[in-house]
Amino acid sequence: MNRISLILFFLLSISLLSEAQLSPKNKKRKGDAQAAASASGLDDVTILGIKSKFLSRDTNSVSIYMRVDLSKPNNVPVRWKDFTGKFTLNYVLYPDFASRERLGYGNVPLNEQSVIQLSSTKFMIRYDVKRPVNHPTVVMLAEISEIGTTKKVLNDLALRFNAPKLSDRFSLFERTGQVLLHQNYINVNDTLLIKDVNKTVKPLYVMRYRHDFDAAVSPMNTNPRSAPRTLDIDTVFTINTSTLLSFKEEGLYYMTEDTTDATGIGLVVANKRFPKMTRPAELTKPVMYMSQNQEINDLLGTKDPKKTLDRYWLTLMNGNTDMAKRTISVFYNRVEEANRLFTSYKEGWKTDKGMIFIIMGPPDRVQRSKDREVWVYAQRANFSEINFTFNRRPNQFVEDHYELQRYVEYQPIWYPMVEAWRTGAVRE
Template sequence: MTKIITKTYPMAKALVFMSLFLAPFVLLAQQTLETIDQSLRYSRYARLALKIIPVQEDERLFLLQMPVEKIEENIQFETYQFAYVVLNSYQEPITAQNLVPLSENDLVADTDFHYYFEKSVQIPEDQNLAIALLQVTDTRQGDIYYYHIDLMSPYIFGHPDFWAYYGDRIPFDQTFIQKNDPLEFKGRTGISLHSFHYPTQFDVPLPPMEIRPANVPREVVVNYEGEFFLNAPKSFDQEGYYFIQADTNSTQGMLVKTVHEAFPRVKDYEEMVDMVAYISTRREHEALMEATDKKLALDKYWIGMLKDEQTAINVIREYFKQIEFANILFTDFKEGWKTDRGMVYTVMGPPNEVYFRPNGEVWSYLSANSNSKITFTFARVKNILTPNYYILNRSRALQPEWFKSITTWRNGQMVF
């Protein structure tokens, strides 16, 4: 772990530092989880990626593991201001009075890839809803990053009393891992965990204006793979997803999605054919699926659609960059690009505004040369595998803007 050096300041500099540190928190007076715009968490140009991973140590006692991924190169701790809070509702004000600053002395680890904080929190007996929020402010531009997760709410089954860690002891801060890559699981009770493998493959989701119900598999294959020991490297050798539990009689567990070696990028031409479904006509996609030489068929598809080789190269680069970001941001037991949020993100781009509600997430896109917005609402669904499962509220009213975005892609004019 990097040695932490505590800096000393003359009184005048200390006062300036304190005023700068407190300013962003004062500006947040009366803001709530429902009113803060969290679009920066989905930006392609974010400098940090935040996460809160709760380990449930008792019914109302949680260890908040807070890794902050360093996307920006040559990052300096002093550039950012860190704080957290546990809220009792999505309507509770986020203020300087309840935000708890995190300083360099609070770092558990400072690695090449992460800052890592830990804090234990006890939820009062009379509190039935608890949401942990991590806030990081970039002091250069004033950008504010947020990440929140329910500790206690009607939308979660609870949290496991164990977690997985990378080789540098930083908590596993994503839901996917390449198969055969090792993780180390640690817990406070017991000596082993149980592993269940689901080899399920998922279809591409229906478009936003398709209101008929999606096909649901009548049965899901699950293979119990037995127990494995805590505090020892563990890898998973099959693609699909795994659900890890300490107690098979409980609903609490941890999801690990296993992916191919190229993920979150596209692996091969077969996968590329699947992914262009969002901007293809049905006839075009069926022809690609039936083609013997997928590379040749895709070359003809892109050039035929865009009429210019350089334009085609640019669009291919942008489209699959969107797929990559969708996979990073929205993968759960499905690949991110196959989720409803991943589908909208791929076609429409990063949303201009993102607002959370206890029961959902609302994205807005600002129309060019207009004050109007198009809004996508994702309903939150309680799911044993993940606390962050969302389904798009589909509507025929979304069709005009959806087709407009697809046309923009097909004309080579999509820019982010």
């Protein structure tokens, strides 16, 4: 499984059946199916990942918006018929994550009514799911299968038919209102909509915060967390749903039906380059995960961040410019990917998941349950296997806020990985 597959695998709650898991008999069948697909003009199309969200239609049904990321060899664009002709989509409803009792199931035809092509590699599937009798909440397990093979991709999603939260009924859409945005950030001056499936027009309160949130602390820091800070609201204004919007200032925006609501819709409005980081003052901050205290103080206290950052990397690489360039490229590619994948109410690189991803890279597999994710890293040079456990925590801005369970026992794994960064030994 390649690096991109792994990245999307753990973000999007996917379980992949790799070729190594197939029996010889199934491998032969897989080869026959691939040959048949090639003969019919369908080149190999690989599903890299799935991300899904629901919106309530009424108390008896929800609409599912599922984004599917694909690839073909040599970066060849994926045609609409390559996707719809090669895969099927089915789902099963369960009472919760621990139960295997089937409450309902369905097959989703992949056709002009259900599938929109977003780009050369991205598609969105929209379909409705009805509520099982006497079950206001369920877990949906969706399965996209490759026709004629045993390859499949799974995606789980908790559904709430009673829609107690604003985010159960409204979501961010791109400006046409057709494509739901499966992310918690936009860029300054982007145009978007906040809408429900019925295109309801209603006012929402918007609170803007300019707070610069702290980055994640060390995986070995087991000190009790400090009490949550009270954030000062910079601006309050109102908007209407189903109306084109744009935000002209960076910051954290929080949208609610009432200013006293405990939950709402959080949105990070970032500079035009985000998730890339290009400003020297920004680029100095993520290196704190691999730096000593004095180095961090020098980087944050400098009046010339570009010159100080250049000197920092060259010093680590003992003046080896080529090694410095290669390590810088790998490091900031991971920072950008962390921003893309894990931005919640703060930039992705600052989150616990972002920190682990930047230093350790993508995990080899992920184990998920209702309120927990476990990232599993298989054998490396200095350890046999290591798990990082992330627990879901309540957060008023986003639903997917996870915190790392910290242990001092991570030291013999973490420090060698940091040293590998500091010596230019990390490769993609």
